[in-house]
Amino acid sequence: MTSRLRDLLAGAVFVALGLAFLVGALGLERGTAFRMGPGYFPLVLAGLLVLIGAAIAIRALREQETVIHMHAVPWRGLVLILAAPVLFGFTVRGLGLLPAIAMVALISSFASRRMKPLLAGAITVLLTLFCVLVFNVGLGLPIRLIGPWLS
Amino acid sequence: MDLIANLGLGFETALTFNNILYCFIGVLLGTLIGVLPGIGPTATIAMLLPITFALSPVSALIMLAGIYYGAQYGGSTTAILINLPGESSSAVTAIDGYQMARQGRAGAALAAAALGSFFAGSVATLVLATLAPALAEVALEFGPAEYFSLMVLGLVSSVALAHGSVVKALGMIVLGLSLGLVGTDIYTGTPRFTLGYPELADGLNFVAVAVGVFGIAEILRNLESEALRTVAVKHITNILPSREDLKAIAMPVLRGTVLGSALGILPGGGAILSSFAAYTLEKRLSKTPERFGKGAIEGVAGPESANNAGAQTSFIPMLTLGIPANPVMALMIGALIIQGITPGPNVATDEPALFWGVIVSMWIGNLLLVLLNLPLIGVWVRLLKIPYYVLFPAILAFSAIGVYSINSNSFDLFAVAVFGILGYVLVKLDCEPAPLLLGFVLGPMLEEHLRRAMIISRGDPSVFITRPLSGVLLILAVAILVIVFLPTIAKRREEVFQED
Numbered sequence: 001m002t003s004r005l006r007d008l009l010a011g012a013v014f015v016a017l018g019l020a021f022l023v024g025a026l027g028l029e030r031g032t033a034f035r036m037g038p039g040y041f042p043l044v045l046a047g048l049l050v051l052i053g054a055a056i057a058i059r060a061l062r063e064q065e066t067v068i069h070m071h072a073v074p075w076r077g078l079v080l081i082l083a084a085p086v087l088f089g090f091t092v093r094g095l096g097l098l099p100a101i102a103m104v105a106l107i108s109s110f111a112s113r114r115m116k117p118l119l120a121g122a123i124t125v126l127l128t129l130f131c132v133l134v135f136n137v138g139l140g141l142p143i144r145l146i147g148p149w150l151s
Numbered sequence: 152m153d154l155i156a157n158l159g160l161g162f163e164t165a166l167t168f169n170n171i172l173y174c175f176i177g178v179l180l181g182t183l184i185g186v187l188p189g190i191g192p193t194a195t196i197a198m199l200l201p202i203t204f205a206l207s208p209v210s211a212l213i214m215l216a217g218i219y220y221g222a223q224y225g226g227s228t229t230a231i232l233i234n235l236p237g238e239s240s241s242a243v244t245a246i247d248g249y250q251m252a253r254q255g256r257a258g259a260a261l262a263a264a265a266l267g268s269f270f271a272g273s274v275a276t277l278v279l280a281t282l283a284p285a286l287a288e289v290a291l292e293f294g295p296a297e298y299f300s301l302m303v304l305g306l307v308s309s310v311a312l313a314h315g316s317v318v319k320a321l322g323m324i325v326l327g328l329s330l331g332l333v334g335t336d337i338y339t340g341t342p343r344f345t346l347g348y349p350e351l352a353d354g355l356n357f358v359a360v361a362v363g364v365f366g367i368a369e370i371l372r373n374l375e376s377e378a379l380r381t382v383a384v385k386h387i388t389n390i391l392p393s394r395e396d397l398k399a400i401a402m403p404v405l406r407g408t409v410l411g412s413a414l415g416i417l418p419g420g421g422a423i424l425s426s427f428a429a430y431t432l433e434k435r436l437s438k439t440p441e442r443f444g445k446g447a448i449e450g451v452a453g454p455e456s457a458n459n460a461g462a463q464t465s466f467i468p469m470l471t472l473g474i475p476a477n478p479v480m481a482l483m484i485g486a487l488i489i490q491g492i493t494p495g496p497n498v499a500t501d502e503p504a505l506f507w508g509v510i511v512s513m514w515i516g517n518l519l520l521v522l523l524n525l526p527l528i529g530v531w532v533r534l535l536k537i538p539y540y541v542l543f544p545a546i547l548a549f550s551a552i553g554v555y556s557i558n559s560n561s562f563d564l565f566a567v568a569v570f571g572i573l574g575y576v577l578v579k580l581d582c583e584p585a586p587l588l589l590g591f592v593l594g595p596m597l598e599e600h601l602r603r604a605m606i607i608s609r610g611d612p613s614v615f616i617t618r619p620l621s622g623v624l625l626i627l628a629v630a631i632l633v634i635v636f637l638p639t640i641a642k643r644r645e646e647v648f649q650e651d
Binding site: 077097 | 202205316318319321322325326328329332336338339341343344367370371374375376538539540541543544545547548549550551552554555556559561562563564565567568571572575576577579580581582597598601602605606609610612
């Protein structure tokens with residue numbers, strides 16, 4: 001990848017997000033400068049974001065082309081690391097804290113290619129135990145250990 | 152003497168068994184994450200924030216503060232011993248510290264860093280104790296216009312002082328501000344940008360955003376290049392510095408302390424900027440600048456003192472104005488709000504025990520850190536042998552429980568994933584996440600003060616200029632923006648940050 005492409009992409013991301021906020025802000029009542037409505041400030045910010053994004057993109061077009069080293073995206077890690085909190089969110093109420101944490105630990109263990117199954121198992125057991133002790137016994141968080149789906 | 156009575160109250164608060172314990176836990180955790188690369192104070196504090204709900208406000212803040220300045224100590228240890236700065240603020244320490252270690256002077260370097268930090272921390276505590284109440288008094292006179300201008304100045308200077316492209320940092324700030332507005336408009340009750348999700352009515356969960364952008368994104372970045380860390384540390388002898396060493400570091404420590412204390416107060420400042428500035432200063436003042444980069448003890452003592460001083464004085468704007476100077480302080484504000492305390496000029500008068508207890512605890516924490524770091528250095532080094540992939544599961548598990556426990560809301564966990572991927576993409580595109588988080592916290596405050604100021608002035612925007620203090624702050628903000636965009640300065644700025 002070149003630095004120009006990277007900066008162009010950065011500009012595009014800001015423009016796109018700015019436009020999304022702009023669309024949202026246009027649907028809100030603007031009011032006047034004296035009595036600003038809910039849409040006034042968001043509209044200003046969204047416009048600013050689009051402008052800044054455009055500025056980044058324009059500067060990118062004018063800069064010299066230099067090749068930059070960029071690491072490859074760790075797809076396996078990406079999927080597993082993002083899946084862990086999402087799965088926890090879906091299951092913590094139904095399954096309870098204990099199984100949900102064990103799942104997070106197990107899934108995220110395998111984010112790294114270096115992980116061995118035996119080590120992952122050990123981490124899962126120890127970490128789950130630790131979390132239950134600290135959060136449930138120690139801090140008394142009001143989350144059920146075993147949820148209604150299992151009992 | 153008010154100061155003495157106040158410090159007395161502080162000692163009374165900080166020296167209770169409970170608070171010493173939480174201070175100890177804080178600095179211990181801080182050292183730990185400082186030593187371990189890949190997890191910084193921002194992510195750690197975000198993860199632990201919900202847990203502090205169970206503590207009293209004083210204990211919570213004492214512990215979180217300990218994590219922040221403790222990380223500065225821990226970061227220097229690995230920077231010196233294995234040329235691997237655990238925290239970005241220790242990056243400059245690695246330059247000369249590692250060279251010293253290679254020459255067999257690791258003990259002297261570690262001692263210089265620890266003693267310098269301790270001295271700087273003690274002085275910064277006093278600076279905090281004298282300056283903060285005075286500033287809080289001034290802040291009581293602030294109207295909405297002043298607050299608005301001050302926040303603009305803070306945001307602008309955080310851009311100027313950040314690494315990398317100024318325009319991108321500006322973009323991150325505006326994006327953060329916009330994200331901060333998600334939720335219900337306080338004046339009219341209109342939902343904004345909630346996309347129809349009732350869970351977003353109260354806005355995005357701050358902890359979820361912080362954990363995603365700092366924690367998850369950082370893990371993903373570490374997964375990109377899983378190089379094996381080789382830890383080859385020779386047995387460290389001679390922790391005690393020689394008389395010549397002490398003489399050599401006296402002035403750099405003093406200068407670093409002054410510089411760090413000053414830069415820490417600046418909005419956008421803090422530990423990182425202070426250490427860079429101190430290194431540049433020492434190199435420039437040295438009669439033998441050629442020794443720098445080859446094991447100059449001044450190059451360790453100066454920046455290490457500065458980053459510790461800066462870490463502590465960055466509490467001043469947070470405690471007195473309720474305005475965060477960096478993402479860590481933004482999290483501290485979050486912690487106070489969870490506890491039902493509105494950060495601002497009233498904290499010093501309404502909650503004197505909290506205010507002074509936290510300040511004094513920093514001194515105690517610094518003392519604990521010296522005791523913890525110098526004799527136990529071997530233990531910390533051994534920790535480095537833990538492979539990083541063993542840490543991911545723990546980070547994720549704590550984050551998940553932490554985020555969920557705030558509102559018992561699954562939606563917040565989905566937000567973690569979304570902001571994790573957003574943070575990762577933005578970092579890949581060379582956009583620093585810190586300004587985004589700062590903007591996110593300041594967004595609602597900025598809008599509220601803007602709207603209030605405009606109502607008071609009956610829609611006349613000149614109020615921001617005609618009120619003297621507000622005008623000065625805005626002019627400063629504009630001046631900073633102009634300066635960073637000047638071609639010569641822009642180039643010089645790049646060079647300063649090159650040493651990273």
